[in-house]
Amino acid sequence: MPVTIKDVARAAGVSASTVSRALSMPDLVLPRTRERVQRAAGELGYHPNRAARGLITGRTGNIGLIVPDLTNPFFPGVVKSVQVRARQADYSIFLADTDERDAAEVDLIRALGKQVDGILLCSPRTSEAELLDACGDTPIVLLHRRIGRVPSVTVDNGDAVRQAVAHLVALGHRRIGYVAGPRLAWSNRERLRALRVTTAAAGVELVEVAAVAPQFTGGVAAADLVLAAGVTAVVAYNDLVALGLLNRFNARGVAVPGDISVVGFDDIVFAGMVSPALTTLAQPVEETGRAGVELLLQLLEHPDRAATARRELFAQLMVRGSTGPAPDRPARTSNHEGSA
């Protein structure tokens, strides 16, 4: 049986109220008493029961974090940074992974809602209305998505895309493909929109090749379509997809960047491990998580103030081996002479 506040009270020869105060509002008790209580608590190994405390204060000391898929190395990065910042503020993390099943988001929000002070929603796909409905009055902060005036931490996808397109155009590419991710993903929509605008402005062609699962296999599946599209460069929704492209290109004997250039998003650690290393837009993962927690904490302190409720971060282009000068002609669509 765990040691409760009463045990400490008895040991210190004071009342439970005093123990409570001595521990959480030390200024309100006499130094002598405080010390006595703290020593007793220490000796007994007392740790307040957070659930019981939460019941009355209305605060659990927990933060919920919902991510689409831990298997994508991008998200563990976010989780870690959230974790670090949360722990600093003495919060624990409830983690849930939706496994890319959009419907699971709402269920998880509902399930976690009661046990946490607020939820960090990473790249949610659920429609605005459903999301807001599911949250009820649980404070939320969106990561990588923007909805009305809901506090959010986002990365400027427009700027990121501009960097990528400028880079490709400078290399001489005039026909660029995009392998999209989940249609409902905000990042995907933003990237696609920015690609349309930016390529048009630069006077180059954009080919929307396909939309695939944001995974390695998605990239593998899209690779042949990319080749058939006759582009000299391709932007992938994320690094996983880009790596899938690279892999299939390699299997088909299509040289990167000789025959075709590839750009990804996220700069997951493996983007730098393959050869040629992937050119990608590095997301400031660490900052994202930290900023998310901070926004949420702020929100918990001042539920009214919404002034600082948005933070926009920036991605940075990492130019690596997978992009190079445009080939004179698009990549051959097959390396078997006969099949052309």
Next chain:
Amino acid sequence: MPVTIKDVARAAGVSASTVSRALSMPDLVLPRTRERVQRAAGELGYHPNRAARGLITGRTGNIGLIVPDLTNPFFPGVVKSVQVRARQADYSIFLADTDERDAAEVDLIRALGKQVDGILLCSPRTSEAELLDACGDTPIVLLHRRIGRVPSVTVDNGDAVRQAVAHLVALGHRRIGYVAGPRLAWSNRERLRALRVTTAAAGVELVEVAAVAPQFTGGVAAADLVLAAGVTAVVAYNDLVALGLLNRFNARGVAVPGDISVVGFDDIVFAGMVSPALTTLAQPVEETGRAGVELLLQLLEHPDRAATARRELFAQLMVRGSTGPAPDRPARTSNHEGSA
């Protein structure tokens, strides 16, 4: 203000006790009443406050999960499978990442202890005594570690190593290197021990090259030592380290498997993405997580019974491009002719 049991009681025209029963022990109330209550609960969107329930039942419905480093793709796999199984049993997951800082384990165990019904400790490094002390009377299940009679899920590292060595020996290798991981990691100790035994039994030489951080950079750092050790094959503590080796070998112009063969552990998804693809020992991640949760649930049901308290799983060798016939001589230690 969230809807409480009283609201439902009022709406259904019954007492709070009845609501409680109708929801958690439906057989004890009249079908008519039950329906009325359930409808009311549904309409109001009532979800019991788990903290309050836990206060009286002594069960939180939460499971703690502590992993060394989410950045290693092996662990997200475990987390996901734990998550899935836990959710089936209507448990939520408290996740904590120690960031490979051994000391953090104890703190986290203490911090989580009170808020969960039990803890899943994945690959902990802490000494047996400290660990048991920190746990107090929180039930724990160890993943990838064995301590006395503490319930655990492990993979038979001896068998895994046997598979790897047999494979390498069959290819003609006679001098095999090992790049170790954290000295305190149980898996590392087991693998090292098994390597010693197995190589000796096969009459081949084992060179313990180095011990590095279980990360990509660790492998990169060890690569030159491996080459200097004059081995024709190298076993790495895990895939991340193996990929680091591969990367550095590639940079130095050392052919894999032409000049040297590489074997990793885990079969993280990226092991199959590089070329040549990494030969590795696939851990049954999904089963590990599931088994861990099941053991813990069992433990919570019958704190006494310890019969089924251990589960041993098996790794499977995935032979891929990174291993091949032994070169006649060990890999050249440099590709610069002059420097030899």
Next chain:
DNA sequence: TTGAAAGCGCTACCAA
């Protein structure tokens, strides 16, 4: 079968 009452561990209020 149902309701009233007690109490889980804690904090917040009010008096002293």
Next chain:
DNA sequence: TTGGTAGCGCTTTCAA
């Protein structure tokens, strides 16, 4: 500055 008391939302006796 301290202690007593009430009550957070829920479950679980015990009576009715």
